[in-house]
Amino acid sequence: MTITRVDVIITCPGRNFVTVKITTKDGLVGYGDATLNGRELAVASYLRDHLAPLLRERDESRIEDIWQYLYRGSYWRRGPVTMAAIAAVDMALWDIKAKRAQMPLYELLGGASRKGVRAYVHASGWDYEALKVAVEGYRTQGFTAVRVQTGVPGLGQIYGIAPAKAGEKYNYEPAKPAVNSLGEPCPVEEEWDSRAYLNFVPEIFDNLRRDFGSSLALLHDAHHRLTPIEAARLGKELEPYDLFWLEDATPGEDQEAFRLIRSHTTTPLATGEVFNTVFDYRTLISERLIDYVRSSVTHAGGITGIKKILSFAEIYGVKSGIHGPTDVSPVGMAAALHLDMTIHNFGIQEFMPHSEETLSVFRTSYTVADGYLHPGDTPGLGVDLDEELAAASPYTPAYLPTNRLEDGTVHDW
Ligand code: EZ4
Numbered sequence: 001m002t003i004t005r006v007d008v009i010i011t012c013p014g015r016n017f018v019t020v021k022i023t024t025k026d027g028l029v030g031y032g033d034a035t036l037n038g039r040e041l042a043v044a045s046y047l048r049d050h051l052a053p054l055l056r057e058r059d060e061s062r063i064e065d066i067w068q069y070l071y072r073g074s075y076w077r078r079g080p081v082t083m084a085a086i087a088a089v090d091m092a093l094w095d096i097k098a099k100r101a102q103m104p105l106y107e108l109l110g111g112a113s114r115k116g117v118r119a120y121v122h123a124s125g126w127d128y129e130a131l132k133v134a135v136e137g138y139r140t141q142g143f144t145a146v147r148v149q150t151g152v153p154g155l156g157q158i159y160g161i162a163p164a165k166a167g168e169k170y171n172y173e174p175a176k177p178a179v180n181s182l183g184e185p186c187p188v189e190e191e192w193d194s195r196a197y198l199n200f201v202p203e204i205f206d207n208l209r210r211d212f213g214s215s216l217a218l219l220h221d222a223h224h225r226l227t228p229i230e231a232a233r234l235g236k237e238l239e240p241y242d243l244f245w246l247e248d249a250t251p252g253e254d255q256e257a258f259r260l261i262r263s264h265t266t267t268p269l270a271t272g273e274v275f276n277t278v279f280d281y282r283t284l285i286s287e288r289l290i291d292y293v294r295s296s297v298t299h300a301g302g303i304t305g306i307k308k309i310l311s312f313a314e315i316y317g318v319k320s321g322i323h324g325p326t327d328v329s330p331v332g333m334a335a336a337l338h339l340d341m342t343i344h345n346f347g348i349q350e351f352m353p354h355s356e357e358t359l360s361v362f363r364t365s366y367t368v369a370d371g372y373l374h375p376g377d378t379p380g381l382g383v384d385l386d387e388e389l390a391a392a393s394p395y396t397p398a399y400l401p402t403n404r405l406e407d408g409t410v411h412d413w
Pocket residue numbers: 037173221223273325326327350400
């Protein structure tokens with residue numbers, strides 16, 4: 001068959017999402033997620049202005065060839081905008097192929113390797129008491145793994161912690177932009193102090209192990225804010241608390257920095273949510289400097305792209321920890337779940353539940369029970385998009401926050 005239409009749908013049911021919809025000559029429809037938080041329209045233009053004209057009249061069954069044509073064939077390679085656009089096309093083509101085969105995508109990808117997908121959720125609080133309530137809530141729902149983040153005494157709002165301050169309602173996703181002197185949206189500026197953070201964090205984990213015992217899996221995200229030696233210190237000091245992983249300890253593009261962290265600590269390490277190809281992981285994986293790869297399907301070239309990363313990781317015993325925040329759409333989440341079901345080196349899946357508003361536009365067939373997710377058995381990815389509802393929620397300009405030290409210096413985050 002051939003592709004007859006490529007539509008790009010931008011909608012904001014509670015937050016922005018960019019979706020590609022590919023239609024074939026015989027009327028099959030596939031969806032792909034192209035959402036890049038705070039840079040949504042750049043990917044929409046890449047799809048609409050540059051990829052769509054190349055896809056029409058092409059044989060939609062040739063997924064690998066189309067991936068290589070869009071990646072290798074375009075001369076300009078890699079980067080989050082390019083790879084999110086390619087990812088969306090790739091997901092939509094897999095959706096179509098599985099619908100044509102009348103199988104849920106995980107069957108087409110090799111079938112189930114496990115009964116379900118173990119998920120971790122985000123628990124956070126301004127202080128330990130608020131965090132404890134959040135963790136208790138998730139335990140009651142049956143989750144066995146939680147990412148735990150708190151505020152730091154002396155610092156204000158920190159991305160990744162909700163609510164930002166005692167008594168406030170602010171949530172970190174979707175990130176709320178600030179307003180500049182011209183009345184236009186711009187990134188909120190947060191403040192950071194690594195010393196205050198490092199001196200405070202071990203006490204949080206001490207409290208967690210005291211209150212929740214040893215079986216609960218605890219994860220923590222340093223969100224690229226540390227230097228290698230600071231990360232080494234943190235990993236070492238958290239060893240008694242048996243973390244599932246310490247995530248994004250340092251900015252990940254400096255792959256060699258992980259040699260220093262690794263030589264100092266046995267705390268498992270995860271990184272890669274801002275990476276988009278296997279090349280970004282070459283040193284990290286081949287030198288066994290990390291334990292989990294964090295790319296999302298949406299930002300790493302789709303099913304085809306992330307399979308290349310996970311196959312490379314598999315031979316070094318490195319496992320998956322696919323990124324699953326609410327800025328990945330339900331389509332991108334479904335793609336992750338189908339892969340998670342099949343790959344051998346599955347580790348854990350991040351799960352931030354989407355809002356009711358989002359799920360009224362994106363109707364999913366995936367389920368959650370007892371801390372496990374399952375993609376469901378609807379043919380394809382199992383996600384439908386209500387285009388009328390989508391059109392009723394137009395794009396709203398959005399920015400992730402930025403980060404500065406007390407003296408005003410821009411800092412990693
Ligand atoms: O900051 O998806 O582990 N998860 C995270 C996320 C990311 C956002 C950025 O868009 O760190 O919350």
